[in-house]
Amino acid sequence: MIKAKGKIKTQEFVDHLGSLLPLAHTNLIDGFKENQRELLKKSLDDANSLIENNEWGIGLENLLTNLYEIEFNIDNKTVKLAFDALKSCGFKLEEWKFIEELKSK
Numbered sequence: 001m002i003k004a005k006g007k008i009k010t011q012e013f014v015d016h017l018g019s020l021l022p023l024a025h026t027n028l029i030d031g032f033k034e035n036q037r038e039l040l041k042k043s044l045d046d047a048n049s050l051i052e053n054n055e056w057g058i059g060l061e062n063l064l065t066n067l068y069e070i071e072f073n074i075d076n077k078t079v080k081l082a083f084d085a086l087k088s089c090g091f092k093l094e095e096w097k098f099i100e101e102l103k104s105k
Contacts, residue, residue: 006089010056013081014047014063020078029070039070057089064099073104 021044024037032039043066050059064082067074074082082099 004056006085007051007054007056009081009085009088010047010060011051013060013078013085014044014051016078016081017063017067017074018044020074024072032070036070036072039066040072043067057091060085060089061091064096067102068098072102074099074102075104079103 017040021037021040024035024040026035026037028035029039034042043063047059047063050056050062064086079099079102083093083096086093086096
């Protein structure tokens with residue numbers, strides 16, 4: 001069975017982000033009832049569910065927006081994987097530049 005490139009790239013991004021889950025902090029986030037790790041886990045689970053149901057573009061959008069909302073710091077590799085997934089899904093990259101703001105300092 002042939003998989004769409006957008007689906008593959010989105011899954012690669014989600015899988016990589018999942019490997020960073022232990023780096024999420026466990027302090028409660030203002031405006032939320034959960035900590036960063038719990039919220040990131042929920043977002044990853046939601047993204048995986050959407051990918052399985054061939055809604056990888058929605059899963060990617062939701063996950064990236066949630067990363068920004070919970071201020072999860074990411075590295076250069078994660079940013080590259082995010083942009084690769086966005087490009088493969090046909091999104092306009094200039095609309096997602098805020099992702100670079102999440103890079104670890």
